[in-house]
Amino acid sequence: MSTSLRTEEMILNVGPQHPSTHGVFRLVVTLDGEQIIDADPVVGYLHRGTEKLAEGLQYTQIIPYTDRLDYLAAMLNNYALVHTVEYALDLEIPARAEYLRVIVMELNRIASHLLFLGTYLLDLGAMSPFLYVFQERERIVQLFNEICGARLTYNYMRVGGVKWDAPPGWIEKVRDFIPFMREKVKMYDKLISGNEIFLHRVRGIGVITKEDALQYSLSGINLRSTGIAFDLRKNRPYSLYNQFEFDVVTGKNGDCFDRYYLHLEEIRQSLRIVEQAVAQIPEGPVLGKVPKLIRVPAGEYYRSIEGARGELGVYIVSDGKDKPYRLKLRRPSFVNLQILRKLLIGQSMANLIAILGAVDIVLGEVDA
Amino acid sequence: MAEDKQADKVASSETVEKAAPEKTAKAAPAKAAKAPAPPDPRVEQAKQQGEAIKVAIEQKLGAGTVEEVIASKEVPILRIASAKWREAITFLRDDPEQRFDYIELFAGTDYKDYIEVVLYLHAMSRGTYISVKTRTPREQAVLPSLAPVFPGVNWEEREVFDLLGVTFEGHPDLRRIMMWDGWNGHPLRKDYSEFENMPQRGGEPRG
Amino acid sequence: MFGFLKGLSVTFGQLTKKKLTLQYPEVKPEWPERFRGIHEFIPELCIVCNQCARICPTSCISLSGSRDENKKMHIDTYDINFEICILCDLCTEVCPTESIRMTDRFELATYSRDDLYKDMHWLYENHVKHGSYQRLQEEKAKAAQEAQEQAAKEAKVEAAAKSSGEGGDA
Numbered sequence: 001m002s003t004s005l006r007t008e009e010m011i012l013n014v015g016p017q018h019p020s021t022h023g024v025f026r027l028v029v030t031l032d033g034e035q036i037i038d039a040d041p042v043v044g045y046l047h048r049g050t051e052k053l054a055e056g057l058q059y060t061q062i063i064p065y066t067d068r069l070d071y072l073a074a075m076l077n078n079y080a081l082v083h084t085v086e087y088a089l090d091l092e093i094p095a096r097a098e099y100l101r102v103i104v105m106e107l108n109r110i111a112s113h114l115l116f117l118g119t120y121l122l123d124l125g126a127m128s129p130f131l132y133v134f135q136e137r138e139r140i141v142q143l144f145n146e147i148c149g150a151r152l153t154y155n156y157m158r159v160g161g162v163k164w165d166a167p168p169g170w171i172e173k174v175r176d177f178i179p180f181m182r183e184k185v186k187m188y189d190k191l192i193s194g195n196e197i198f199l200h201r202v203r204g205i206g207v208i209t210k211e212d213a214l215q216y217s218l219s220g221i222n223l224r225s226t227g228i229a230f231d232l233r234k235n236r237p238y239s240l241y242n243q244f245e246f247d248v249v250t251g252k253n254g255d256c257f258d259r260y261y262l263h264l265e266e267i268r269q270s271l272r273i274v275e276q277a278v279a280q281i282p283e284g285p286v287l288g289k290v291p292k293l294i295r296v297p298a299g300e301y302y303r304s305i306e307g308a309r310g311e312l313g314v315y316i317v318s319d320g321k322d323k324p325y326r327l328k329l330r331r332p333s334f335v336n337l338q339i340l341r342k343l344l345i346g347q348s349m350a351n352l353i354a355i356l357g358a359v360d361i362v363l364g365e366v367d368a
Numbered sequence: 369m370a371e372d373k374q375a376d377k378v379a380s381s382e383t384v385e386k387a388a389p390e391k392t393a394k395a396a397p398a399k400a401a402k403a404p405a406p407p408d409p410r411v412e413q414a415k416q417q418g419e420a421i422k423v424a425i426e427q428k429l430g431a432g433t434v435e436e437v438i439a440s441k442e443v444p445i446l447r448i449a450s451a452k453w454r455e456a457i458t459f460l461r462d463d464p465e466q467r468f469d470y471i472e473l474f475a476g477t478d479y480k481d482y483i484e485v486v487l488y489l490h491a492m493s494r495g496t497y498i499s500v501k502t503r504t505p506r507e508q509a510v511l512p513s514l515a516p517v518f519p520g521v522n523w524e525e526r527e528v529f530d531l532l533g534v535t536f537e538g539h540p541d542l543r544r545i546m547m548w549d550g551w552n553g554h555p556l557r558k559d560y561s562e563f564e565n566m567p568q569r570g571g572e573p574r575g
Numbered sequence: 576m577f578g579f580l581k582g583l584s585v586t587f588g589q590l591t592k593k594k595l596t597l598q599y600p601e602v603k604p605e606w607p608e609r610f611r612g613i614h615e616f617i618p619e620l621c622i623v624c625n626q627c628a629r630i631c632p633t634s635c636i637s638l639s640g641s642r643d644e645n646k647k648m649h650i651d652t653y654d655i656n657f658e659i660c661i662l663c664d665l666c667t668e669v670c671p672t673e674s675i676r677m678t679d680r681f682e683l684a685t686y687s688r689d690d691l692y693k694d695m696h697w698l699y700e701n702h703v704k705h706g707s708y709q710r711l712q713e714e715k716a717k718a719a720q721e722a723q724e725q726a727a728k729e730a731k732v733e734a735a736a737k738s739s740g741e742g743g744d745a
Contacts, residue, residue: 043545043546044544044546044548047547049555051531051556052531052555057632058630060630061630061631061632061665062632064632064663064665065632067663087441128586135595138595145606145609145610147609148609149607149609149611149664149677150610150611150664153661153662153663155663155664155665163664163668164609167607167608167609190581190582190585191582191585191586194582195579195582196579214469214470214492215518215519215520216519216520217470217518217520217521218520228492230492235495236495236497299440300440300445300486301440301441302440302443302472302488302499304472304473311472313473313488315473315475315486315488317477325477326475326477326478326556328473328475328476328477330472330473330475334523335520335523335524337523338519338520338522338523342519367546368546
């Protein structure tokens with residue numbers, strides 16, 4: 001190309017209501033031809049002020065609000081909050097309640113990862129996996145509907161246990177679900193992982209290095225795809241995770257394909273955990289001895305769990321009252337999304353959606 | 369009903385403000401103070417750990433860098449002088465003895481007299497955790513930014529700037545992140561009132 | 576090339592499967608017993624303890640009650656604002672008399688926001704499927720009536736037998 005050709009930068013707004021951003025998220029991209037030279041993510045369109053609202057609510061009342069953060073994995077959000085409160089109170093949780101929690105959390109992780117697979121492939125132009133994943137997700141959602149009466153916003157955990165015991169036959173249904181899901185994961189592997197169009201689209205794109213991952217405080221699959229085996233379920237076991245056998249799967253290259261494949265692998269590992277939990281679940285009460293009005297002793301507490309998208313933490317500053325003085329939510333999507341600008345610069349416009357999709361964000365969580 | 373709740377909220381936030389300063393002074397040992405006979409062994413151990421790190425930091429950055437060492441359960445908490453904030457965090461990351469290379473949590477809290485910024489650091493290679501914090505006055509809340517050292521706190525600092533009104537010096541791109549640019553006030557401050565700081569009806573002024 | 580065929584084999588495998596979709600407005604989904612739908616409220620059971628209004632995270636419940644001549648509290652008004660209700664189920668959890676509970680009704684679309692402000696009568700009339708209070712009462716009444724009828728019949732038969740026996744004796 002001759003240098004005398006006049007070029008001009010172009011600013012393109014992706015969003016706020018773009019189907020591939022999975023919510024209200026705006027990305028101001030500066031383009032030089034097809035190449036991205038700058039990207040400015042604009043968030044906050046879904047900001048509801050959960051942290052501010054929580055300051056005026058009792059701990060039990062905050063639980064439904066956490067449902068609405070990462071609405072694809074509400075069980076994990078519920079758990080992050082009640083776990084921090086229980087940690088602050090040094091509460092003992094009945095064994096059956098903990099097992100039920102682990103089962104629903106891992107099922108929720110599977111459902112969330114499934115939806116990632118579907119929507120990611122849809123973003124890249126493959127229509128059918130999106131419809132396929134909803135079959136399996138529907139079974140999980142039905143199981144949740146039976147145990148807690150809601151399909152998306154569960155409000156299932158309570159400080160000291162869970163709200164409901166499993167209805168009769170529920171555990172058997174979960175047991176039946178495991179081999180079914182294993183077959184399906186095999187099917188997805190067959191259907192997607194070998195697809196040449198897909199591979200050309202995602203291999204070697206959006207590469208995150210180990211150093212970047214640590215500097216940007218990435219967590220979850222984004223961190224593990226770079227080869228760092230950091231999973232809070234193993235590194236700082238909470239609940240019953242030290243009793244179960246499972247592997248922390250890591251990627252090699254840190255590219256979009258690794259991130260996609262880790263989702264598939266994590267579904268397999270979650271199935272292993274569910275299988276063990278279902279086999280071992282004891283009988284007993286599901287709600288421990290908890291005071292009617294929960295007062296967290298004065299002090300500050302931070303606990304985090306391995307959410308579906310990364311480290312999901314809750315930081316509570318309490319002054320000894322029944323309401324938190326300050327509640328800060330460490331939302332993995334929010335922290336992970338920061339690296340997007342670095343990943344996009346220098347890429348071509350067509351790769352934008354592939355990279356954004358693989359970072360795997362939920363806007364409800366980004367904006368809190 | 370709604371008014372009741374409002375009144376209730378206001379009352380509680382007032383009492384909170386009164387209670388806050390004493391509370392923070394003995395935040396972590398409060399648990400031990402409640403049951404005076406056996407001090408929590410976890411807290412004691414964490415404090416020892418914190419003291420060791422304090423010695424390391426002060427050797428490098430001079431005495432008075434660490435203002436206070438407390439602990440919450442098993443996590444040591446170090447309060448660092450705000451002037452040495454960035455140096456201390458960089459030291460904790462780069463020192464081969466410490467290597468706290470991963471920021472887990474970045475949070476800000478508004479107390480009555482000051483605003484506190486808290487970090488939870490994790491040393492990936494060693495598997496240890498500490499918490500560091502620093503204080504800044506409410507009026508003229510200014511802290512050195514960590515974003516040049518840890519790019520991952522970029523948005524977190526913007527969030528604290530937006531919701532708590534702390535200016536981070538040296539931040540590459542300090543703008544509001546959750547609220548829009550024309551917003552009045554900082555919502556997470558305890559004296560923020562949604563009535564006084566109400567935006568114009570219909571939201572953002574167009575212009 | 577081989578990859579495509581492998582993928583297509585999965586796609587064609589789906590053709591023989593049963594359909595999973597539901598023709599929604601015509602065919603309604605079957606909800607499990609714990610489903611959290613729009614509330615049902617039974618005024619007779621309410622003791623006006625105000626716990627549901629206090630626990631509600633969005634303050635969408637407003638109620639008022641008064642004492643009757645027997646010094647017992649009874650409910651006067653009970654409104655739920657479904658514009659902000661999040662169907663979290665906390666109100667039914669704290670209710671000591673189960674006078675408020677969730678039904679399996681879930682369709683709330685209306686043309687006006689005002690229609691979403693539901694009062695006591697609407698909530699009482701709310702249709703329910705699983706263990707409806709009204710239906711339970713009806714069933715109870717029916718059972719009681721049947722038992723009464725049965726008893727009356729038996730008494731009649733007995734009386735007839737007695738009288739016939741007496742007649743035989745005489």
